[in-house]
Each structure stands twice: as C-alpha cells, then as structure tokens.
Amino acid sequence: MIWLPIRHRLQSELIKRGYCVGCAHSLANELREEHPQKTNMHIVYCNCGRIYLYDLRINQYRRALPEEVPTNSPQKHGE
Ligand SMILES: [Zn+2]
Numbered sequence: 001m002i003w004l005p006i007r008h009r010l011q012s013e014l015i016k017r018g019y020c021v022g023c024a025h026s027l028a029n030e031l032r033e034e035h036p037q038k039t040n041m042h043i044v045y046c047n048c049g050r051i052y053l054y055d056l057r058i059n060q061y062r063r064a065l066p067e068e069v070p071t072n073s074p075q076k077h078g079e
Pocket residue numbers: 020021022023024025046047048049050
C-alpha cells in the first residue's frame with residue numbers, strides 16, 4: 001500500500017494543527033477533561049468517537065493509545 005505513509009503524514013499534520021483525522025472537526029471545540037493519571041494532559045473526545053491527548057506543555061494533540069484512555073471515559077467503545 002504505497003499511499004499509506006503519505007496518508008499517515010497528513011494525519012499527523014492535521015492532529016498537530018488541532019483537527020480530528022476522522023471528521024476534521026477542530027478539537028478545540030470538542031469535549032475535554034483533565035487526564036486523571038497524566039499531569040499537563042487533557043483528554044479530548046471527538047464526537048466521531050476518536051480520542052486524543054492534548055499536551056499542555058507543548059500545545060499539541062496526539063492520538064490517545066488505548067491504554068491511555070480512562071476506563072470510565074464517556075465514549076469508550078467496548079474494545
Ligand atoms: Zn472526529
């Protein structure tokens with residue numbers, strides 16, 4: 001799949017600019033809360049179901065890993 005690396009790079013670029021890779025919503029407007037275990041981190045729930053972490057120290061978003069999502073999160077799908 002030759003297009004995969006390019007697609008991946010575009011997704012990282014979108015996230016860095018603060019947009020969801022799935023629905024292109026601005027993450028600044030999505031539901032967020034302080035991460036219960038990580039200091040200086042917000043956890044951001046996009047309304048399409050994707051979950052991001054916002055690092056307050058560098059002002060950047062990244063995708064949350066499954067183990068970084070609190071089990072009581074409002075949009076955790078049974079994965
Ligand atoms: Zn989204």
